[in-house]
Amino acid sequence: MSDLGITPRSINYADWYNDLVLKAKLADYSPVRGCMVIRPHGYAIWELMQRALDDMFKATGHVNACFPLLIPKSFFSREAAHVEGFAKECAIVTHYRLMNDPNGEGVVVDPEAKLEEELIIRPTSETIIWNTYKDWIQSYRDLPILINQWANVMRWERRTRLFLRTAEFLWQEGHTAHATNEEAEQEALTILEIYRSFCEEWMCVPAIAGLKTENEKFAGAHHSYCIEAMVQDLRAIQAGTSHHLGQNFAKAFDVKFQNANGELEYVYATSWGVSTRLIGTLVMAHSDDKGLVLPPKLAPIQVVFVPMGRDEQTREKTFALSDKIAAELSEAGLRCKVDKREKESPGFKFNDWELQGACVRVEIGPRDLEAGTCVLAVRDTGEKQTVQIAHACTQIRTLLEETGQRLFKKALELRESNTQRIDDWDSFEKQFQGEGGCGFVLAHWDGTTETEQTIAEKTKATIRCIPLKPLEAGDNQPGRCVLTGKPSEQRVVFAKAY
RNA sequence: CGGGGCGUAGCGCAGUCUGGUUAGCGCGCCUGCUUUGGGAGCAGGAGGUCGCGAGUUCGAAUCUCGCCGCCCCGACCA
CATH class of the missing domain: 3.40.50.800 (Anticodon-binding domain)
Structure with a gap:
């Protein structure tokens, strides 16, 4: 068995994952750090995912488009939180020409060919899209806009892992514009439900739909929703996110519309995405020491x-x-x-x-x-x-x-048998002492970022989400924060995460 | 950005400490024959700027200095 070249999960889960992705020919490393070649077998899985999701998006009124890869640097400074979130991981295009190295072999950047305004390779497309929507929206009759795009994006991650976190990755990003806050909220929730059902019915991976904390929400969002799954090493993985952007981007890009009463209003927005990380999630959820197990x-x-x-x-x-x-x-x-x-x-x-x-x-x-x-x-x-x-x-x-039913059931049993409700700090801290994943802990939290960060520092466990529906009756009943003892409205999900 | 490991054939490695034939081994690959119910066998064959650059030496994969890259573990992120 060992001569197959796949490290058993029990020896080293991280090695197992890497070995499997390479040996099953899902992907290869590339000459550039953090980037990967998605091989035909891996891409075939992605195509199946794309088709299923795309059908669901279309069925809910969305259309596809494609916005450019390059974004003027100045766009990023418009929305403060957004800059904060992405500035540290952007690839920047500064020149447009190479020349023969005057000192010898090879080519060098032509210093004469410096761009007037530097361009950012999109880490996400909110800015370029809202700059465009500004021109498309004048009246409430132009709304809603329900656009999705399938694209690649680039985030200069310090530490990368095949499929789970690569510098370049494939994803879909939906960007919608609405006349009312309620409609945008409904949109964010509709998509969240699409993600949840895709994850459970297609991937056979049980997902918890929830709200992100302020600390964990998308840079630039009013609030973010997510689906969180558990994989075999008992870590949490965020499988999809859906953001209600409020009027943040509309204000940053001055996108107003005239309502039926003739008044000017800023539009309400959402954005939402799933990426090739889903492939990593799929592998980690079901596969074994012999290779891939696919739904x-x-x-x-x-x-x-x-x-x-x-x-x-x-x-x-x-x-x-x-x-x-x-x-x-x-x-x-x-x-x-x-x-x-x-x-x-x-x-x-x-x-x-x-x-x-x-x-x-x-x-x-x-x-x-x-x-x-x-x-x-x-x-x-x-x-x-x-x-x-x-x-x-x-x-x-x-x-x-x-097979499909069994995979889901097995994954659900894994999650249920590794989810516990803890109400005292000693037990909580002890639960997260081990190496690697430690399962999910449903605990009360006082709602402050300070407490959340203190807990993360002490245990490496973060709040994955505030579940929209109780996993078990009673999870949504009030209690006292596991760290501070202050009042809490409901239990939230803590876990070590990918 | 810190800590660790590694760079020798497509892949996995030995050789490096202690410099010295033509740089080996396994897998894979090519040719032929025999094979086929849980990773087949034999025979023949192809394949190498030993990560890059300097230096020491009669001689460097091996010693010295510098550089680069990748992987893993932590801090930060889909």
């Missing part, structure tokens, strides 16, 4: 066929039978692959497809030809069963259905 809805290959045969004739027959079943499944919309590689042994293929995360493997060999059967192996449980060919398609669909 059927997001598996690039749901069903893989491994036909076997010593001789040409047997091979032809098992290939043909595999093709026939695969065609029937494809007809029904499943993503299938018949592995016809001749050099690799069946055993190699079994391991290889387990690494790649194919949900169900169909083995067809000489014995099956005689018996009119095939063997179905389920990726996440490792269980094998022999079925009649006539029943194969039905059974495969059942197994995929069950």
Whole structure:
């Protein structure tokens, strides 16, 4: 097992994750620190995510557009909190030309080609978008604007990890403009619900929808919502965010509209996004020491066929039978692959497809030809069963259905068995003493940033969110802050986070 | 930005301390034959600016100095 080159989770979770991402060919490191190559297998997962989310956005009235990569530096100074949040991690374009190095080999930046105004590579697009919306909005009849874009952004992170935090990443960012505060609030919540349902139904990862604290909210937002998930090392990971921006950007970019009464008002805004971090979340949520475990809805290959045969004739027959079943499944919309590689042994293929995360493997060999059967192996449980060919398609669909339910259930059980309610400081502090993730703690908090930061300093645990709905009855009842003993309205989620 | 580790074939490593044939090994790759129900075997073959730059020396992967890069762990962030 160890010669597969994947560090077991029990030895080192971080190494396991890195090994898996590389070995399963999801991504590669790039020549530039913090950037990555998303390989076809990883990109296929992203495409499936994109399609599902994009359909949901469209179904709720959104349209796609694409704004430019480069943003004039001056735009960033408009919204104070926004600058504060992003200034320290921006890549800046200062020149537009290279020249041959007069002293020798290679090329150097041409000092003559300095830009009048430096350009920022977008870390997020609020500023350029609001600068544009200003020209698009005059009347309440121009509202709402419900635009999304699929794009890459760049944040010069000090410490990066494949998919979880890369300098450049892919995401979608929605930017909407509304006539009223209530409508913007509804928009932020609608999107949050899309994210939650996507996370749970497509990724099979249970998510807690909640409100970010002032301390954790998006730079420039009035308030931020998020979905938080737990992965196998018991850390929290933010899987998506939806912000109500209030009138902050409208004021910064002077975006006003005339209402039905002829009065000028600033518009209300939201922005929201999920990124390729979802792929990292997905890997960390379900996969095991043998490789990827993917939920059927997001598996690039749901069903893989491994036909076997010593001789040409047997091979032809098992290939043909595999093709026939695969065609029937494809007809029904499943993503299938018949592995016809001749050099690799069946055993190699079994391991290889387990690494790649194919949900169900169909083995067809000489014995099956005689018996009119095939063997179905389920990726996440490792269980094998022999079925009649006539029943194969039905059974495969059942197994995929069950896989999705099982992955969600298992992830939910992990979260529930590692979530506790703690009301005294000693126990709280003790809970977070261990290395790495320590699960979720639902505790009371007095609502101040000061307390939040003190707790973070002492325990490394942060407030992931203030749940919108109680996880259990009673979580939304008043109590006393776990640190200060001051009154608290409800329990909030504490955890060590990615 | 602090601490640690590493840079030698596509990948993983040995060799470096103690300088000295033509720089090795495993995996992978190419060719051929035999193989195929849990990572096949044999034979042959291709593949190297030893991270970069100076220096010491008759001679440097190995010693000295400088530089660069990457990974991991902490502080900050989707």
